[in-house]
Structure formats: C-alpha cells, structure tokens
Amino acid sequence: MIQSVRRAASILRELGAGQPRLGITELADRLGLAKATVYGLIRALEEDELVERDAETGKYRLGPALLQLGNAFLDGHELRARSLLWADSLATRTSEAVRVGVPNRWNILIVHHVFRPDNSVQILEVGAAIPWHASALGKATAAYRDEAGIGELLAGPLPRLTGRTIVEPAELRSALESIRHEGHAVEDQEAVIGEAELAAPVIDHDGHAVGAIGVVGPVERLLPDGKVREDVLAAVKEVARGLSRDLGGVRRFANHR
Amino acid sequence: MGRVTQLDGGFVLRWMREMAGDIHDQRDFLTQLDAAIGDADHGINMDRGFAAALAKLEAEPDGPPGDLLETVGTTLVLSVGGAAGPLYGSAIRQMGRALDGAKTFDAETLLILLRAGLEEVQRLGAAQVGDKTIVDALTPAIEAYERGLRSGDDLVGATSRAHAAAEEGMRATIPLQARKGRASYLGARSAGHQDPGATSTTILFDSLQRAAAWEAGP
Numbered sequence: 101m102i103q104s105v106r107r108a109a110s111i112l113r114e115l116g117a118g119q120p121r122l123g124i125t126e127l128a129d130r131l132g133l134a135k136a137t138v139y140g141l142i143r144a145l146e147e148d149e150l151v152e153r154d155a156e157t158g159k160y161r162l163g164p165a166l167l168q169l170g171n172a173f174l175d176g177h178e179l180r181a182r183s184l185l186w187a188d189s190l191a192t193r194t195s196e197a198v199r200v201g202v203p204n205r206w207n208i209l210i211v212h213h214v215f216r217p218d219n220s221v222q223i224l225e226v227g228a229a230i231p232w233h234a235s236a237l238g239k240a241t242a243a244y245r246d247e248a249g250i251g252e253l254l255a256g257p258l259p260r261l262t263g264r265t266i267v268e269p270a271e272l273r274s275a276l277e278s279i280r281h282e283g284h285a286v287e288d289q290e291a292v293i294g295e296a297e298l299a300a301p302v303i304d305h306d307g308h309a310v311g312a313i314g315v316v317g318p319v320e321r322l323l324p325d326g327k328v329r330e331d332v333l334a335a336v337k338e339v340a341r342g343l344s345r346d347l348g349g350v351r352r353f354a355n356h357r
Numbered sequence: 358m359g360r361v362t363q364l365d366g367g368f369v370l371r372w373m374r375e376m377a378g379d380i381h382d383q384r385d386f387l388t389q390l391d392a393a394i395g396d397a398d399h400g401i402n403m404d405r406g407f408a409a410a411l412a413k414l415e416a417e418p419d420g421p422p423g424d425l426l427e428t429v430g431t432t433l434v435l436s437v438g439g440a441a442g443p444l445y446g447s448a449i450r451q452m453g454r455a456l457d458g459a460k461t462f463d464a465e466t467l468l469i470l471l472r473a474g475l476e477e478v479q480r481l482g483a484a485q486v487g488d489k490t491i492v493d494a495l496t497p498a499i500e501a502y503e504r505g506l507r508s509g510d511d512l513v514g515a516t517s518r519a520h521a522a523a524e525e526g527m528r529a530t531i532p533l534q535a536r537k538g539r540a541s542y543l544g545a546r547s548a549g550h551q552d553p554g555a556t557s558t559t560i561l562f563d564s565l566q567r568a569a570a571w572e573a574g575p
Contacts, residue, residue: 117534120549207542221397223543230542260483261537292539293440293481318438 107133108141112162115151121159170227177202179302179311180211182346187214187313190339194315194332196322197222199297201237202311204229206256208238216317233272234261236287236299237312243279244301244309250276265290284337285312286328289319296322298333300340305348313340363461364512364572369425370418371571375564377407383560390553394540399441399553406437406445421460426453426470440538441554444481444491445561448474464512471499482537486526489535489547494558498523516569520562527555 110131115122124142128135142160145151149165174180183200191198191214200212207229215222232238232253242253254269266272279285287297299314315322315336322329380387380403387400410432414425430450434442452470456462462470475495484490486497501522505515530552538554540547 221392223392223394223396223539225539225543228542261541263479263481263483265483289443291542293443294438295440295539 104141107131107137108145111138111141111145112150112166115160115162121154121157121161123157123159127160174211174226177211179343179347183212183302183313183343186339186343186346187212190313190315190335191215191217193335196315196317196332198313199225199237199316200311200313201230201235201241201299203232203238203241203309206232206253208232208235208241208312210237211311230291231257231259231261233258233267234265234287234291236285236297236314236316239272239275239279239287240285240299240301240312240314241309243276243285244303261291262289262293264288284333284340285314286323288323288326294319298322298328298336300337301344302340302347303344310347313343363463364422364467365461366418366420366422366425368568368572369422369429370414372565372568373407373411373414373425373429375567376561377411379560379564380404380407380557383556387553387557390551390556393550394535394543394547395538395553396439398439399557402437402439402441403445403557406433406442409436421456421458422462423453423456423458426450426456429453440482441557444478444554445557447481448477451477464506464515467512468499468503468506471495471502475499484537487533488537489530489533489540489552489555490537491552491554491558493530493533493552494523494526494555494562497526498558498562511573512569513566513573516562516566520559520566523555523559523562527551527559530555 111127114127114130122130124135124138127142128138131138142151146153146160146163149163151160152163153160179202180200187198187200195217197216198214199210201208201210203209210225210228210230213225230238232242242250245253250273254272258267258269258272259265260267266275284298284300287299289295295316296319297314297316299312301309301312304310313336315332322332384400384404387403388397389400391397391399410429413428413432418425427450430446430448430453432446433449434446436442437446451473455470455473456466475492478484478491478495482490482492484492486493498519502515502519505518510518528551531550532548535541535547535552
C-alpha cells in the first residue's frame, strides 16, 4: 500500500519534471517499473484527475485536480493569507515586486508574489523553490533558526547559481550572524545576475521565523552604487514587523533585534 | 575574395552595425522566447542596448578597436536591464581591454578576445555548457573558431564555422532544463523552450561572420 503511494507520487513527479507528456512505456522505463504496474497506477490517478490523458498522443500529463490541490495548499497557508494586503502595500510603496517565502528543506518556497506595479510583463513565481542561501528570503529565515537547524542547512547542498552566490559554509554562517544582528537580509545577484533582494523575517508567537517577505528588483535600483536603498529597506522591515504582529510574534521579534 | 589579415576599429564598427540591425530585426522573436521563462524583455533590452552602443560608436568611430569594444560594453552594462546587460556588456568590455590599445589585430588575436569574453561570462554567471545559457552557444562557437584557424581557415571561414557551432549549441538548449538564472528555479517550465541568451549569442556570431565577409571584400 505504502509502496503504491510512493510509486504514484513518483509518477506525478516525473510528469512534473520537464517533459510534460509521457507514455506508459516511457514512464515505466524512467521509473524502473513494470508497464502493468504503471498502467494500474495511472488509471487510478486518472480517475481522480491527478493525471489526464492527451487525446491526440495518448500520452499522460498532470491533471487539473493538482491545480486545485495547489490552490488549497496556498489558501490554507497562514503566512500567505496574512501577507496578501501587506505585500500589496509594500509593492505600491516601493514600486517594486514583492515575494513572500517559507522554508522548505534546502529551498525557500515562494508562496506569494506581487508584480512590480509598472504594467510590464512579468512571470509569476509562486511555487518557485529557490536555494535558501542564494535568496534574501532564505537567508532571513535561516538566520532565525536554532544552531542545529543552521548547522543542518550549512551541511546541505549549496549550489552556485551565479559567480556571486555564497557557497562557503563559514562565510554563510557569518552572513547569518549579521542578518540576526541587523534584522534583515540582502542578496546581491546571488540567484540571478542583475537582480537584488532585500528581505526581513516574519516571526510567529513562538519566536520562530515562519518565513520572510522581501522586495526583489534590478540591482541598480535596490543597491545603487552597491549601497542598500534605505527607504525600501525601512518599508520591508516595517511590513515584516506588521506581519509578525499579526501572527502574534512582535514581542519576541523585538527581542531578536 | 581576399584573405583578411589585419582588423581595425572599422571592423568593430561594422560588426556592431550588423549586430544592432539583426537584434532589431529579431527583437520580437527574442522577446517571445523570453516570455516562456523570463520577464519577456530580452529582445527589447538587447535592441535598446545595441542601438545605444552603435549610436555612441557612430558618433566617435575613429578610436582603436579595443576602445570601441569597451565603449560598446560599458553602454550595454548601463542601458540593458536584467542579466543580459551585465553579461554581454562585461564580456565585450573585457574583449576590448584584452586588446590593450592595439591599433589593429588579427584572426589569432580575435580568438584570445573571444576567450576573454567567455571567461568573463563564466566569472559572473558560473555557468557551464548544458546549463541552458549564453555559454551553450558561446563555448562551441569559440572551439569551432579555433578548429577553423588550426585547419587553415581564414577569418571568414573560421567565423562562419563559429556561427554554425553557435547555432547548433543554441538548438541543443531546447530540451534542456535551465540550471542557471530565474528559469532554473521555476521548475520544469524551461524545458522545451530555446534559451534566449544562447539565441542572441548566435546572432552575435552571425553578425561577426558577416562583418568578416565584408572585410574580405567581394
């Protein structure tokens, strides 16, 4: 039973991993399973609309029920729900894009994204998983973990996303210390060349960082001449404090600073 | 067709004229490629940047080739947003610096310049071939250029090989999943789309090839 669930999950992951449509044989080859096994699982998944069959090619792709589940995940997320208005006002105030992220193993998972309010074409990053050490949201959240948690993160994968990504554990550790000291994190083209992010942690009633909120945009606007835009940073920290207060964490948050 | 021996500032100017023209013509296509996995601004940004760079060169076209390349690079860094400005701008600026004030250069020196550009791109982006970036077109193009020179090609032959190799590298990005840039953390969305950066790099080599053919004459 447990094995079937695992195998069904691996089918869904495979369909979500790049090639959007796969046939039974392709899936069986990729997962090292018998075709009959894959067929049985696929039929069950199809009945629940977790996958669907492309009428033209006969191949399978992810199904519409997954979108509903994804939305239900987001709707049920307390930090996301509480951040909607704060994020809007932060985007308006700073004229930049705003993202809210929560820790998810080695990544920061984007649960909310407000576009830069300039009518330009932008791509929705909700659902994106950014390596924690390459993101201001990730670093801001990690800095407020306990020693064991930080140790675990530093011992995990630290991929280099650009030439500026910090990948040395010792260097990251000292960066996290200054973030705790200053109450905010800065990212300078460590995930994407040309982009910077300023973020502050959101602290809940237990004093844990449940996530972070930040402003992301062109490096020349957020870090002009290499210096942090103080007005944007002040707005980010104010909003993060407001969100923390909503979650009942303001007193602890104040103690952390 | 004569064999090209020495290249000067006029060659850089023609290369950039070809490039600015091609990028302008391909602007919508580049933007369309970028819309699948980026901010849909690659074509617009590159068009604006190369037009601005060319305008600067046309205003002061008489300097040594290295100075002209540095002017182009600096203008791109300042006027192109996103990752493209810093990457192309810094790479072309490094190419200019590598010339160190020389009044002319030859096909062998062009190889050194191209390598200096690639090195700069990799220093900034830490990308390898297969990461679905500019490097996927740039690396095979430089290798093909070198192979051309070693097997006795002149500038025209070697740059045309380089263009063909860039194009091949560009097409090879289609099935790949990006491992660098914004597309890398947007999950599987990048697979099935040609990389816009590898595409604009191919345009750069196409324009280089035509500038070389122009040098050689009819």
